[in-house]
Amino acid sequence: GAVVSQHPSWVICKSGTSVKIECRSLDFQATTMFWYRQFPKQSLMLMATSNEGSKATYEQGVEKDKFLINHASLTLSTLTVTSAHPEDSSFYICSARGAGEGTEAFFGQGTRLTVV
Amino acid sequence: RKEVEQDPGPFNVPEGATVAFNCTYSNSASQSFFWYRQDCRKEPKLLMSVYSSGNEDGRFTAQLNRASQYISLLIRDSKLSDSATYLCVAFSSGSARQLTFGSGTQLTVLP
Numbered sequence: 001g002a003v004v005s006q007h008p009s010w011v012i013c014k015s016g017t018s019v020k021i022e023c024r025s026l027d028f029q030a031t032t033m034f035w036y037r038q039f040p041k042q043s044l045m046l047m048a049t050s051n052e053g054s055k056a057t058y059e060q061g062v063e064k065d066k067f068l069i070n071h072a073s074l075t076l077s078t079l080t081v082t083s084a085h086p087e088d089s090s091f092y093i094c095s096a097r098g099a100g101e102g103t104e105a106f107f108g109q110g111t112r113l114t115v116v
Numbered sequence: 117r118k119e120v121e122q123d124p125g126p127f128n129v130p131e132g133a134t135v136a137f138n139c140t141y142s143n144s145a146s147q148s149f150f151w152y153r154q155d156c157r158k159e160p161k162l163l164m165s166v167y168s169s170g171n172e173d174g175r176f177t178a179q180l181n182r183a184s185q186y187i188s189l190l191i192r193d194s195k196l197s198d199s200a201t202y203l204c205v206a207f208s209s210g211s212a213r214q215l216t217f218g219s220g221t222q223l224t225v226l227p
Contacts, residue, residue: 034215043219044160044203093159097207097215104150105205105215107159 003027004096006108013084013115020080021111023094029074030096034105035067038091050077084115119143122204122218130226133194137221139187139204146206146216149180151189153200154220160203163189194225 003026013019023033032051036044048064050056050071058064068080077096081088091112097105122139129135141149149166164171166178166187177190187204204218 044154044217046215046217049214091157095160095215103148104162104165105207107161110159 004030004094004106004108006094006111008111009109010112011114013113015085015115016083018080018082019084019113020078021092021094021113023077023079023096023108025075025096025098025106028096028098030077031074031099032097033071033077034095034097035069035077035079036093036095038093038110044093047079081113084113086115089113089115118219119216120204120206120218122202122221124219124221126222126224128224128226129194131194131196133225134190134192135194135223136191137189137202137204137223139189139218141185141187141204141206141216143206143208143216144185146185146208148207149178149187150205150207151176151178151187152203152205152217154203155200163202191223194223196225196227199224 005024034049035047038044046059047062048056048058048069050069052071052074056069071077091110093110094108095105120141151163152160153163154160164173164178166180168180170179175192179188201220201222203220206216
C-alpha cells in the first residue's frame with residue numbers, strides 16, 4: 001500500500017515553544033491531507049483538512065493561529081503547534097489521500113507530543 | 117447528531133466467534149466508505165474498502181446499504197489478534213473533500 005511518513009514520531013518540548021510536524025506521501029500525490037488529534041482512550045478528532053495549494057479548512061474549535069498548516073506541495077504538509085502548552089500534549093496523526101472517488105486515505109505513524 | 121455513528125462497544129467475544137459492527141452515516145452525499153482498524157497507541161490502518169455490492173476479504177465481510185445509509189463489518193472465526201478498535205469512515209467529495217470517522221468500536225477477543 002501507499003506510504004505516508006510522519007515525523008518526528010515523538011517530541012518533548014518546553015511550554016511556549018513551537019513544534020513542527022511533517023507529513024509526507026512517499027509514493028503518491030496527496031491532493032488532500034488531514035490532521036487529527038487523539039487523546040488517550042478517545043477517538044480521532046479531525047483538526048483540519050488541507051488541499052494542496054489552498055488554505056486549510058479548520059474544524060470548529062480548532063485555532064488556526066495556533067495550529068498552522070501548510071500544504072505547499074502534493075507530497076508534503078506540515079502542522080506547526082505554536083506556543084505549545086501542556087494541554088496541547090496529544091497524539092497527532094496525519095493522513096493523505098490521492099485524487100479520485102474510492103481512494104482510501106493512508107496514515108502517518110503519528111507524533112506523540114509532550115509539552116512540559 | 118454525528119455524521120458517522122458507531123456503537124462504541126466494547127465488544128468482548130470468545131475466540132472463534134462471529135462479530136458484527138454497524139455504522140450509520142448521515143451525509144447522503146458520501147461516496148466512499150472504509151473500515152480501518154487502530155491498535156492501541158498506533159495509527160489507523162486500512163482494513164478494507166466497502167463496495168455497494170458488498171465485499172469479502174478472508175474472514176472479513178463489509179456491506180453497504182445506501183438506501184438506509186448503513187455500513188457493516190462482519191468478522192468470522194475471530195482471532196486474538198483481531199482485538200483492536202474498528203473505525204468506520206465515510207468520504208464525501210466537493211470543496212471539502214472530507215473524510216469523516218466514526219468514534220470507533222472496541223473489540224476484545226478473549227482466549
